[in-house]
Amino acid sequence: MTFSLGPNQYGKAGVRLVTVQRDGDRHSITDLTIASALSGDLEGTHYTGDNSAVLATDTQKNTVYAFAREFGVGEPEAFGLRLGQHFVATQAPIHRARITIEQHRWERIVVDGQPAPHSFARSGGEIRRAQVEVTEDGVAVSSGLGDLTVLNSTASEFHGFPRDKYTTLPETRERILATSVDAWWDHDSAEVEWGKAYEEASGALLTAFASTYSYSLQQTLFAMGSHVLRTVPSIAEVRLSLPNKHHNLVDLAPFGLDNPDQVYVAPTEPYGLIQGTVRRDGATYTEGPALW
DSSP states (O other): OOOOOOSOOBOOOOEEEEEEEEETTEEEEEEEEEEEEEEESOHHHHHTOOOTTOOOHHHHHHHHHHHHHHHOOOSHHHHHHHHHHHHHHHOTTEEEEEEEEEEEOEEEEEETTEEEEEEEEEOOSOEEEEEEEEETTEEEEEEEEEEEEEEESSSBOBOOOOOOTTOOOOOBSSOOEEEEEEEEEEESOSOOOHHHHHHHHHHHHHHHHHHOOBSOHHHHHHHHHHHHHHHOTTEEEEEEEEEEOOOEEOOOGGGTOOOSSOOEEOOOSSOEEEEEEEEOTTOOOOOOOOOO
């Protein structure tokens, strides 16, 4: 029996980086969780334990902190590009560096109607994401978000689905539609105004969710992805994962009460999970981060 080594990578995950930009009395916070993953000519360490090609994961972590001080952080995509290009350029055995970044948002605390200059509360909003893949042949950049929880209290139906002997779900012409959006989108260039593109893409997701009369969550998914592509020309593909956060009417008849679409229970499990990809016709696609 013989064996061979398949695709592999190694790196440092869960690197927590917080920077404070001090502009006089007014400060700004950047809060990131970063993962690096390197691959290349690494057969030696797997077959014999020869580590001459292995840049220590501790060194990768230290590079994150040193680059934050030396060059600043800026947009997550730009920081990821800088790190990835450094690892490929300085380590001959490494042919691909993949940098994944999550940005955690902080909001200024409001005191007497004014935003505090140096006091913050962790935002309950979405997590911004970026993934950069650098090879000797080029770069690929993806952006995205997670934990963006949205809800429409009406303008949603679900009916016309197949029924068999196991079907108990009633058809409905009126329901609450809620989900927590996970999304990645791929850019066709590394020369993008990253902050502007993120705000436009995330805004397009929200606009499409709010303005689409939904007959299925799949229809809403396609409308959301399409509106991102329509709004941001640099994006070639959007991948969406939308759990259906059910809201079920509570039966109040045992208490002698009616329930005119007013009182609901929101179970956390089980839940429907709708996933799909929306692509720009004629675009060139790169293999970005997967959601499933």
